Amino acid sequence: MEERNISGYIIIGTGIRYLMHVQEGHELGGDGNVMDNIQRFVRACETHGLHVTERLAILEFGPIVQAIIDSRSAEVNDIKEIEGKLPVVDAAKIRTSATKIRSTLLAEANGLFVHVARDKRFATEKLLKKVPTLMSPGVFDRLPRVAQYDFTEAGRCIAFETPTAAAFHLMRGTEDVLRFFYCSIIKRERRKLMWGPMVDHLRRRRNPPPLVLLNNLDSLRVSFRNPTQHPDKIYDIEEVQDLLNLSIDVVNRMIKYVDPLTSASRDVALEALTSGQAESTESIVVSAVES
Incomplete structure (x- = not known):
């Protein structure tokens, strides 16, 4: 383009x-x-x-x-x-x-056509070029690289009205942030880096993250992530904008929660995502139904 x-x-x-x-x-x-x-x-x-x-x-x-x-x-x-x-x-x-x-x-x-992106609940310029401004200040820069890519792509998909593709990127990006969030908190005896087991493990901690965050993560997994990962759901443009709001909310909450952690802990979490502890995308897709 x-x-x-x-x-x-x-x-x-x-x-x-x-x-x-x-x-x-x-x-x-x-x-x-x-x-x-x-x-x-x-x-x-x-x-x-x-x-x-x-x-x-x-x-x-x-x-x-x-x-x-x-x-x-x-x-x-x-x-x-x-x-x-x-x-x-x-x-x-x-x-x-x-x-x-x-x-x-x-x-x-007469044979050339211009396709114009229409403003929605989010301004087209922000969806195409300024996705970081949709999150709380500084949050986007703290996200893992893959999550940054997925949220950027989700903005473009919403701007060009491909809502189901946008939902896929939103859920993938949110899951990547969840992995980072989980690895920032859990240092030993980690579960599989899959959505359900990670949230369940965090719930069982002596000092778990805020209940509202864990409940919202579970709701996203059951109502949106799983149906999106499998060929069970088609989104319209209004629904995917709601999903963008929900995804941004949990991402803001996760980054805010881990922000007080030392930079060393953050580095360990990022290393865990890139050193092979995370499952491959293919294995996650195959076993997603278990989560």
């Missing part, structure tokens, strides 16, 4: 309109004048994939521009630097060429 500013399409439209109505005596050089409009039009067509229109514009405008350059005694390095007024003959040629090019432009543009 490529991000494009829509100003380029505006340049194409205003440029061809200017050239269709250009008159003798218009300034040749300088910003916004004849040569600048020709140059910007051709470049905008190239940038925005209107290659048939671009080639026709080069064929039509090229000889006209070259004739104007040849009529100058001094060397021309940039056509926008050409001084003088547009001759009557060249003005007529440009108008004729621009009218012809416009027909091709409209025909080619």
Whole structure:
């Protein structure tokens, strides 16, 4: 996917309109004048994939521009630097060429489509570029790398309205944070790094994490994670935004809880996630039903 500013399409439209109505005596050089409009039009067509229109514009405008350059005694390095007024003959040629090019432009543009991401309960810009701002300050930077990736992808999936894919990333990202959370607290005799056993082990501790957090984690597992992991559930765009809120809430709570831990403990937890103690994704999928 490529991000494009829509100003380029505006340049194409205003440029061809200017050239269709250009008159003798218009300034040749300088910003916004004849040569600048020709140059910007051709470049905008190239940038925005209107290659048939671009080639026709080069064929039509090229000889006209070259004739104007040849009529100058001094060397021309940039056509926008050409001084003088547009001759009557060249003005007529440009108008004729621009009218012809416009027909091709409209025909080619008719086969191109722009897909616009609509704002939802979350602003599109935040979903696409600023997912960390949806969490409590500083939380995203403390997440494991995979969780950061999954929450970023979930934001993009919601922006582009692929809600079931977003749910998959939300649950995967939340589970990765849960593993980090569990390994930050449990230093010895860890259970399998699977959602159900981890939460159950945390519940049985003498000083367990807050009950509201553990209950919310269990609710996510039963109501969302398991149906999402297996082909049991299809989400709509509203439901997955609710799930985003729920996921962010438990992630904020987990990171807030482990934040007072020493950096050494955090390093041990991260190492546990990357040293082979965590099961492979394949084994987790196979045995997910057990959790």
